[in-house]
Amino acid sequence: MNRAVRIGVQIQPQHADYKQIRQAVADAEETGVDIIFNWDHFFPLSGDADGKHFECWTMLGAWAEATSRVEIGALVSCNSYRNPDLLADMARTVDHISGGRLILGIGGGWFQRDYDEYGYEFGTPGTRLADLAQALPRIRARWEKLNPQPLRDIPILIGGGGEKKTLRLVAEHANIWHSFSDAATLARKSAILADHCADVGTDPAHIERSTGVRALQGSSPDDVVGDVLDAGATMFTIGVSGPSYDLGPVREWVAWRDEYNARQG
Structure with a gap:
């Protein structure tokens, strides 16, 4: 499957x-970006x-x-912070408000301060991924109801790159896999993802590969992307922080x- 390259921007909701x-x-x-993300x-x-x-999510x-054209979403929602059925309903509602432009980005969570100060159990990476594995079928089932x-x-x-658990969940449930991988890592993990896809009956070509990139001053996107394109990535997201939100590099990427x-062609 030949995919067009897409550009995302993460408007980080901090310091503004x-x-x-x-x-x-x-x-x-x-500017013409394809997707605008925040974070959770x-x-x-x-x-x-x-x-x-x-x-x-209130921001989304x-x-x-x-907005009227771009897709929107979180890069990524933390599964731990909301009941999965509630999150499904929130996503459905934003999907309708946007006219069908929502991407549900989701992951197991990692930022301990969020958990501690808001009263969530931090657990371990394993328990958080186990919770995510239970949540994803509930989200899809709620959408049907x-x-x-x-x-x-x-x-x-x-989002995430864990080879045994996260990539298995990607194979089972995802349309897009997001990571922060160099070309060699992306190629290796994509091969592992393909093995998981074979196990569960998913065509790996149907899963878009997404990565975060740094828009470095004085360098062209060709310099930054390098071999990552050849390794299969087609979505590239640039993060910008407040209060200034400099979108100059984003325009170069577009x-x-x-x-x-x-x-x-």
Whole structure:
């Protein structure tokens, strides 16, 4: 399956007032990105640990109204923070508000401060992934029961690179697999994912490979991507933080995407 390259931007909801975040979303859609993500945390992940920060899913509801073209979602929702049936209903609702543009990004969770300060049990990576494995079928089952149902088969993006458990969940449930992998790692893990897909009867070509990239000053996307494209990645997401939300590098990536896709025919 030949996929067009897609560009995402993660508008990190930290160190900014909401009006600055809203403007960044509008500007990102205007640049031509394919997807706009936020993240699902309760505190900043960089800079002042107690700086300004906003919640993920209420924000996605606002973005659904404020945008008209881009897909939106969290990169990624933490499964631990919400009952899976509730999360399914939230996702269905944002899907309708957006006119069918939601991607449900989800993962097992990792940021211990979120858990400790909001009263969730942190557990271990194994227990959090076991919870995620139980949640994913419940989410799909709830979508089938809701009235009205989602406007489309909501794409599920699973983040993480664990070879035994996470990639198995990707094979079983995901439309998109997101990681932070160099070319060699991506190729190796993609082969492992293909083995899991064979076990569960999924065509690995139907799972889009997504990766986070750093938009480095003075370097072109071709320099940054390198062999990652050859290893199968077709979605590239650039993170930008508040309060300034510099989208200059994002515009360069969008222009590169258009040129690359045109060359591929």
